[in-house]
Amino acid sequence: MGIELAVRPYRRRFAQPLHTAHGLWGWRAGLLIRLLDRRGRVGYGEVAPIPWFGSETVAASLAFCSAQGGEWRGGEVPDALPATQFGLESALADLTGEIAGKEPAISAICGLLPAGPSVLGIAPQRLAQGHRTLKWKIGVGAITDEIRWLEQLVEDLPRSTQLRLDANGGLSLAQTEQWLAACDRLNNNPQLATVEYLEQPLPPDQLEAMRALGERYKTAIALDESVATVAQLEACWSEGWRGVFVVKPAIAGSPQRLQAFCQQHQPRLVFSSAFETAIGRRAALAIAARCSPCPAPALGFGTQGWFDDDWDTLTPADLWDRL
Ligand SMILES: [Mg+2]
Structure with missing residues (x-):
């Protein structure tokens, strides 16, 4: 039995373009994934590739997700699509309540x-x-x-x-x-x-x-x-x-x-x-x-507030509805 799979592309602009080894990075593009099972449980996931780190393109991920025909049967995601592996697996973990969503200090x-x-x-x-x-x-x-x-x-x-x-x-x-x-x-x-x-x-x-x-x-x-x-x-x-x-x-x-x-x-x-x-x-x-080992080294997640939008303040469901 499959789970309903829906995908929405997004683009968001950096407040200041980021300097990378591959030039300026002005827009972040990705996909949001929503899974919905027959019990009405919802799980959100995200495909956020960085192509110059060797990830797949957003287009390649979208093609894979679209080919599933609106249903996720839990099959293998090819290793050539690592950001998609993360997105689908974490949407499933969210659906089963394994993602607490607690922001660290x-x-x-x-x-x-x-x-x-x-x-x-x-x-x-x-x-x-x-x-x-x-x-x-x-x-x-x-x-x-x-x-x-x-x-x-x-x-x-x-x-x-x-x-x-x-x-x-x-x-x-x-x-x-x-x-x-x-x-x-x-x-x-x-x-x-x-x-x-x-x-x-x-x-x-x-x-x-x-x-x-x-x-x-x-x-x-x-x-x-x-x-x-x-x-x-x-x-x-x-x-x-x-x-x-x-x-x-x-x-x-x-x-x-x-x-x-x-x-x-x-x-x-x-x-x-x-x-x-x-x-x-x-x-x-x-x-x-x-x-993480214990004690855990600091998390490299000092990346909130870097975009020219209010998305950091939205719940996953609100963010999904915004797209
Ligand atoms: Mg580095």
């Missing part, structure tokens, strides 16, 4: 910092808002300037602050070593705030170089762009990666497969948003709550 969420020297003024504001962990984009300006700002930052901020430095795969090997040496030096001083990790210093095809650096420096390295899907997590794990993994559940694929990977290997995971709506966010946070 702001102290459990990583705050985002702007690139460049304005970080020095913004970071204290983020701490005043309640964040305890902050993420800063690096590899944007000259490295000597950026390391100088970092030195200032760890001195200014309370010692309990954790900083994540995200290079989006944009550093050279020599620059990565320069950053790691600076981080190790600063982390050696207990009077200063801590650099929790350096995120994706090198492009995804340089895993072995990052693994070797991970053995030479004390500051942890995190993979992000390298591990968009559970299949890539599994591959990096089997190639010996034991550093941090940043996981975006909305594009990682099947939540069940992700949970199985976590239970089997207990990797160091940090969960992160893919700029999904409140529907995908609830499902992604539910996965994070199930799979």
Whole structure:
């Protein structure tokens, strides 16, 4: 017996276009899914792909969903459609009441910092808002300037602050070593705030170089762009990666497969948003709550209020009706 499946595409505009390694990102597009069973139970899900992370396109997901003929029989979703796997599986979990929809405390969420020297003024504001962990984009300006700002930052901020430095795969090997040496030096001083990790210093095809650096420096390295899907997590794990993994559940694929990977290997995971709506966010946070180690590292979900709309304030049913 099938479950009624309905799909609605959405597009929403970023209040400020996002700078990505692939240019400006002005509009976020995706699909909302609604499942309805014969008992009248409703479950919402979201397909929120990021094509340059290797996810399927919205069109490919829509084609798959439309081909189901308005009914979901719980069949296999191909691995080539990881965001669709997440959307359908989490809609089903919502229908069966497995998604609590509890928003974490702001102290459990990583705050985002702007690139460049304005970080020095913004970071204290983020701490005043309640964040305890902050993420800063690096590899944007000259490295000597950026390391100088970092030195200032760890001195200014309370010692309990954790900083994540995200290079989006944009550093050279020599620059990565320069950053790691600076981080190790600063982390050696207990009077200063801590650099929790350096995120994706090198492009995804340089895993072995990052693994070797991970053995030479004390500051942890995190993979992000390298591990968009559970299949890539599994591959990096089997190639010996034991550093941090940043996981975006909305594009990682099947939540069940992700949970199985976590239970089997207990990797160091940090969960992160893919700029999904409140529907995908609830499902992604539910996965994070199930799979995070204890104590859990801060959640990379400081992404509310980034869009030029009021959707963050709507319930899933209201958001669905709005489309
Ligand atoms: Mg990143």
